[in-house]
Amino acid sequence: MKSKDHLALHGGKPVRDSYLPYGKQWLDEEDVKAVTNVLTSDYITTGPVISEFEDAIASFVGAKYAVAFSSGTAALHAACFAARIKESDEVITTPITFAATSNSILYNNGTPVFADIHPQTYNISPKAIKPLINKKTKAIITVDFTGQPAEYDEIMSQAKKHGLIVIDDAAHALGATYKDQLIGSIADMTMFSFHPVKHITTGEGGMITTNNKEYYEKLLSFRNHGITRNPMKLQRRNEPWYYEMQDFGFNYRMTDIQAALGLSQMQKIDTILAKRREYAKKYNHAFEKMDEIITPFQQTYSNSSWHLYIIRLNSSKLKSGRTEIFKALQKENIGVNVHYIPVYLHPFYQKLGYQKGVCPHAEQTYQKIITLPLFPKMSEQDLDDVITGVKKVISYYSIY
Ligand SMILES: *Cc1c(COP(=O)(O)O)cnc(C)c1O
Numbered sequence: 001m002k003s004k005d006h007l008a009l010h011g012g013k014p015v016r017d018s019y020l021p022y023g024k025q026w027l028d029e030e031d032v033k034a035v036t037n038v039l040t041s042d043y044i045t046t047g048p049v050i051s052e053f054e055d056a057i058a059s060f061v062g063a064k065y066a067v068a069f070s071s072g073t074a075a076l077h078a079a080c081f082a083a084r085i086k087e088s089d090e091v092i093t094t095p096i097t098f099a100a101t102s103n104s105i106l107y108n109n110g111t112p113v114f115a116d117i118h119p120q121t122y123n124i125s126p127k128a129i130k131p132l133i134n135k136k137t138k139a140i141i142t143v144d145f146t147g148q149p150a151e152y153d154e155i156m157s158q159a160k161k162h163g164l165i166v167i168d169d170a171a172h173a174l175g176a177t178y179k180d181q182l183i184g185s186i187a188d189m190t191m192f193s194f195h196p197v198k199h200i201t202t203g204e205g206g207m208i209t210t211n212n213k214e215y216y217e218k219l220l221s222f223r224n225h226g227i228t229r230n231p232m233k234l235q236r237r238n239e240p241w242y243y244e245m246q247d248f249g250f251n252y253r254m255t256d257i258q259a260a261l262g263l264s265q266m267q268k269i270d271t272i273l274a275k276r277r278e279y280a281k282k283y284n285h286a287f288e289k290m291d292e293i294i295t296p297f298q299q300t301y302s303n304s305s306w307h308l309y310i311i312r313l314n315s316s317k318l319k320s321g322r323t324e325i326f327k328a329l330q331k332e333n334i335g336v337n338v339h340y341i342p343v344y345l346h347p348f349y350q351k352l353g354y355q356k357g358v359c360p361h362a363e364q365t366y367q368k369i370i371t372l373p374l375f376p377k378m379s380e381q382d383l384d385d386v387i388t389g390v391k392k393v394i395s396y397y398s399i400y
Helices: 005-010 029-039 048-061 072-082 100-107 126-132 152-162 213-223 256-287 322-331 347-351 360-368 380-397
Strands: 065-069 090-093 111-114 137-143 165-169 189-193 206-210 309-313 369-372
Touching: 029 256, 048 065, 048 206, 048 256, 065 072, 065 213, 065 256, 072 100, 072 137, 072 165, 072 189, 072 206, 072 213, 090 100, 090 126, 100 111, 100 137, 126 152, 137 152, 152 165, 206 213, 256 309, 256 380, 309 360, 322 369, 322 380, 360 369
Parallel strands: 090 111, 090 137, 137 165, 165 189
Antiparallel strands: 065 206, 189 206, 309 369
16 A cells, blocks of 8 residues: 555556546537637627527526626626725635635735535535624625535525625536525526536636616626617717726626637536436436445435535545545546635735634645546446546445
8 A cells, every 4th residue: 555556556547538528528429510600700709699598598497687797706707896885894714615705805805714615515514604793794795506506595594694795606517406495596696607618618707696676787797898889878068989997897708619619508507417426326327325425415405516526535534645546546547626725825915814724624624635527428337437436446435
């Protein structure tokens, strides 16, 4: 066990010849055709396909409004802006997420305040949120981690009680349900990402859904430099060429090329969700009797969209730590990953003054977790390879 090479050599060849990534897009002929059609049309950006794609997402998740952005991160930035987060505002969020979640608070000069996670779901814990709410608190940003919705009954009622805005980072959760309600209209604003590893892709892209007209208009304006050409809204002259920049904003527009891809991808969303759920179930079944690893805990009232499948190592049953096991799985050509390093442990956040130890569950969880490959384009053989590889590596390091 001294050398890591020993393991892949131990049983001869690695379980797989080729490296299997942890996530990957699923593009087909229809997608290519949809993009090509836009390329030969009159508009390649801010044309008619943007609103078709927005309508498709809004109606899929059951929200009144949707606004497309150039990325999920841009969409989060916009949502924080629409929520009027500014200097001196505190925003409570989870450390077990991609840095973009809390960065979007910083973009608006607000202060991220990290609440610890529930030790089993790894989602932000309503109990941990409660003591952090004070006069400066403006909003809560939840993350539906791995595709499992956060605890919205408790979070929304705390928010209501204290007049806080809830923004849901649902980058993992397109198609997930919480108590039979689809993610997308539970929080005040919900963000979806269309990065290639997510459920559907536009290359880069994101969307905010909301039922609130005021937020909707702010989001539209923010996406386009804060500029309006609407004659009803202009403050001064009304010449035919006239437009006004009335608010702060960026160029965060999505192109029609991207929207066409997204719209085409939505044709497959049911198949994508079914495949992810089927594969997660197969992993659960394959690993449930292994004492050395803990399969993902699921609330019975939620239906995860299964963006990520994360196993937790049971250290008391293993002779080695996570790093050894992680490397051994890589040697089997299994594209393992870790989601996520607690955000406040990154050097940039440490420099801002965040201390180690503020979210003990998040830090302990981070030490034990490994993400296994899960994406709809995986074959049954790929899935079997991961299961075989995990069993091989875990039995090698098992105390039994
Ligand atoms: C992917 C992701 C984002 C960022 O989305 P981009 O489209 O890549 O900008 C934000 N939060 C979480 C949790 C994500 O997984």
